[in-house]
Amino acid sequence: MNTLVEVFHPALSTGSVVNRALAQAAGTVDGVQVRDEYALYPNFQIDVAAEQEALAWADRIVWQFPMYWYSSPALLKQWEVMVLSYGWAYGTNFALEGKELMIAVSCGADRDKYREDGEYGVNGxxxxxxxxxxxxxxxxxxxxxxVVHSAMNISDAQVQAACEEYVQRLQ
Ligand SMILES: Cc1cc2nc3c(=O)[nH]c(=O)nc-3n(C[C@H](O)[C@H](O)[C@H](O)COP(=O)(O)O)c2cc1C
Structure with a gap:
């Protein structure tokens, strides 16, 4: 199975702990290709043909990102708008049909906050x-x-455990 891990972190190599470790761990798995999307498109000028070609190769697609304001960083939204185009991904053609989509998200907040009766009043x-x-x-x-919770206050051992679990999911 070919797996494409598309990482959307604005500072993956300089400001990230969790997503950088997860991306590195993912890259060790056979059949996994990791793309650092912010490094490819720091100015949001997405190469749609290159992205669609990468997607065509994959049987499984992973969108990996840190949760920002209860959603993804902005580049993933721009990427969706540009890459998942009419006539390619939906409408008259469904290029991604049958592929698996997995979200891999790190949240600064702990798990208990993401409950209807928790601080945020919503399930993750x-x-x-x-x-x-x-x-x-x-x-x-x-x-x-x-999902990795408590990602802003996480021990090395917890990062390691998350990476091992991630590798298992990707194998
Ligand atoms: C602009 C911004 C918005 C954030 N919004 C959220 C949020 O809505 N919920 C949350 O749990 N954490 C939030 N966080 C915390 C990040 O999710 C956390 O720092 C990140 O997952 C840690 O991963 P990293 O080490 O790869 O950067 C936010 C952080 C930033 C910088």
């Missing part, structure tokens, strides 16, 4: 509904998301 899975709906609309198969 509800925040991912736009991505789930996108998967459905483009005929991709929605995989169980991979």
């Amino acid at each position: 899975s509800d925040l991912l509904l736009p991505f789930k709906t996108t998967a459905r609309y483009t005929k991709m198969q929605w995989a169980q998301p991979f």
Whole structure:
């Protein structure tokens, strides 16, 4: 199985702990290709043909990112607008049909805050509904998301454990 891990972190190599470790761990798995999207497109000028070609190779697509304001960093939204185009991903053609989509997200907040009776008043899975709906609309198969909580205050051992779990999910 070919897996494309598309990482959307504005400072993956300089300001990230969790996503950098996860991306490195993912890169050790056979059949996994990792793309640092912000490094490729720091000015948001996305090469749509190159992205679509990378997607065509994959059987499984992973969108990996830190949660920013209860959603993804901005480049993923721009990427969706540009890359998931009419006539390619939906409408008259469904290039991603049958591929698996997995969200891998790190959240600064701990798990208890993401409950309807918690501080944020919402389940974490509800925040991912736009991505789930996108998967459905483009005929991709929605995989169980991979979530790392408490990502701003995380020990080395917890990062290591998250990486091991991530590698298992990607194998
Ligand atoms: C602009 C910004 C917005 C953030 N918004 C959220 C948020 O809505 N929910 C949350 O749990 N954490 C939030 N965080 C914390 C990040 O998710 C956290 O720092 C990140 O997952 C850590 O991963 P990293 O080490 O790869 O950067 C935010 C951080 C920044 C910089």
